[in-house]
Amino acid sequence: MTEATIEVENLLVRYGSAIALDRVSLTVGHGEMVALIGPNGAGKSTLVNALSGIVRPAGGRITVRGRLGHVPEGRQLFHDLSVDDNLKLGACRSRDHDTSWVYELLPDLVRTRKQRADTLSGGQQQMVAIGRALMARPDVLAVDELSLGLAPMAVAALAGCLAQLNGARGLAVLLIEQNARLALDLCSRAYVIEAGRIVTEGPSAHLSNGAAVTKAYLGASLDRLA
Numbered sequence: 756m757t758e759a760t761i762e763v764e765n766l767l768v769r770y771g772s773a774i775a776l777d778r779v780s781l782t783v784g785h786g787e788m789v790a791l792i793g794p795n796g797a798g799k800s801t802l803v804n805a806l807s808g809i810v811r812p813a814g815g816r817i818t819v820r821g822r823l824g825h826v827p828e829g830r831q832l833f834h835d836l837s838v839d840d841n842l843k844l845g846a847c848r849s850r851d852h853d854t855s856w857v858y859e860l861l862p863d864l865v866r867t868r869k870q871r872a873d874t875l876s877g878g879q880q881q882m883v884a885i886g887r888a889l890m891a892r893p894d895v896l897a898v899d900e901l902s903l904g905l906a907p908m909a910v911a912a913l914a915g916c917l918a919q920l921n922g923a924r925g926l927a928v929l930l931i932e933q934n935a936r937l938a939l940d941l942c943s944r945a946y947v948i949e950a951g952r953i954v955t956e957g958p959s960a961h962l963s964n965g966a967a968v969t970k971a972y973l974g975a976s977l978d979r980l981a
Contacts, residue, residue: 759784760820760895760927761806767814768801768951775801777951778815783895786925788917790938790959793948799931800828802948803897806929821894828899828931830884834873838864841872841883845890857886861916878909885916895927896920902934910934914941939963 761783768776776798783789791799804810806817807825824845832841842854858865861882867875872883881901888896898917902910914937920926932938939945939959946956955962 758820759818760787761823761929762818763802763806763815764817765815766802766805766812766817768798768805768810769813775951776805776812779948779951779953780815781946781953781956783927783929785894786921786927787944788921788928788930788942790930790932790942790945791948792932792935792938792945795933797948798951799933799948800899801951803899803929803931806897819895822891824888824891824893824896826881826884826888826896826898826901828903830880832872832880832883832887835871837869837871838867838875838883839869842886842890845887852890854886854890857889860889860920861886863912876909877905878912881905881909881913882916885913889920893926895929897929897931899931901930901932902937910937917941 759782763779763781766776766779767774779798779802781789781791791802793799801810803825805812806819806823833844839854842857843852846852858868864879864882864886867879872880875883885898901913901917917928917930918941921928930938930942939962942959944957945959945962947954947962
């Protein structure tokens with residue numbers, strides 16, 4: 756069996772006395788697209804921040820094989836810098852600051868290359884955030900809330916971009932999302948998290964169509980999360 760790109764085992768994260776993640780386990784295989792879905796405050800961002808080393812776990816084990824690219828919630832661009840300069844910041848640990856290959860992958864950014872990030876639309880800013888993460892030449896991309904605050908057309912374009920990166924380059928993706936429909940349509944497998952615990956997991960088609968899961972979680976939540 757091929758080793759997973761991401762392995763999380765019994766991850767425990769606390770903020771003071773509050774438990775944010777309670778013995779969470781998940782895997783992302785090489786070239787796989789996996790979703791982590793759940794409501795706001797469920798622990799999704801805490802998990803990806805633990806993967807990136809921003810949050811220190813209180814217990815459990817995290818293994819990332821290869822390079823991890825992190826697209827943070829809210830994009831977190833440097834608004835007074837150009838698109839090109841924001842992309843170069845993604846290669847801050849490398850001597851290779853050539854951005855041309857990112858523009859080949861994300862051609863919609865070419866015409867915005869010299870623009871300040873704060874002049875872009877939300878969808879364009881999210882694409883810059885993805886491009887900045889790609890500058891680290893990752894083996895797996897962790898995307899935190901791809902659709903947050905974006906119009907449906909922008910979300911569809913970004914989802915297509917991730918699917919193309921996965922299909923053409925074999926880039927593994929962990930998609931952290933409140934939008935359950937988007938996540939289950941885009942990813943072949945998913946985990947559902949509530950109050951810091953994984954409550955169910957499995958193939959996306961099964962989670963979408965399973966009566967028990969729909970009644971307990973997704974039925975009431977799909978419209979709320981979409």
